[in-house]
Amino acid sequence: MADEDDTKADMNLQDLASHDGAGDVELASKEDGIVRTAKDLEPMFDVPVQVQAVLGKASLEVNQLLKLAPGAVVELDRKVGEAIDIYVNNRLVARGEVVLVEEHLGVTMTEIIKIDGASNT
Missing domain, CATH: 2.30.330.10 (SpoA-like)
Structure with a gap:
């Protein structure tokens, strides 16, 4: 469990930006039930x-x-x-x-x- 948390913490936005979209990393939002992917963050990369x-x-x-x-x-x-x-x-x-x-x-x-x-x- 701790290793999984460390891995998530080590992932940065550039890794997500270079992700090709195949098997997108899911960014779960449990409150609204909507599953988001790294591609959803793409407009934020240049902010x-x-x-x-x-x-x-x-x-x-x-x-x-x-x-x-x-x-x-x-x-x-x-x-x-x-x-x-x-x-x-x-x-x-x-x-x-x-x-x-x-x-x-x-x-x-x-x-x-x-x-x-x-x-x-």
């Missing part, structure tokens, strides 16, 4: 979304903010090595770790946050 990886947060008073200068350090609420939050369109969807991709920063997702509030690692 842009905003992705944010949040390292941490800090609260400052205005006078502290005004005193910031080059070289100043703002301490965040996360510890080194602690997972960062990944938001899609301002909704928390995952947690992950910062990685280096050539000369750019990237994020490896280590935990997917399910809609019902439970997480899937």
Whole structure:
């Protein structure tokens, strides 16, 4: 059961987009009894979304903010090595770790946050 959930969580929209339609993956909707396939999502594949990886947060008073200068350090609420939050369109969807991709920063997702509030690692 857990392996099946992991497999579903690992499937991404690009996999669905490249699906040839033969034996379409069913996306069950038990509430209305309608069975949907990956092809039903096709119009959504090109919709842009905003992705944010949040390292941490800090609260400052205005006078502290005004005193910031080059070289100043703002301490965040996360510890080194602690997972960062990944938001899609301002909704928390995952947690992950910062990685280096050539000369750019990237994020490896280590935990997917399910809609019902439970997480899937």
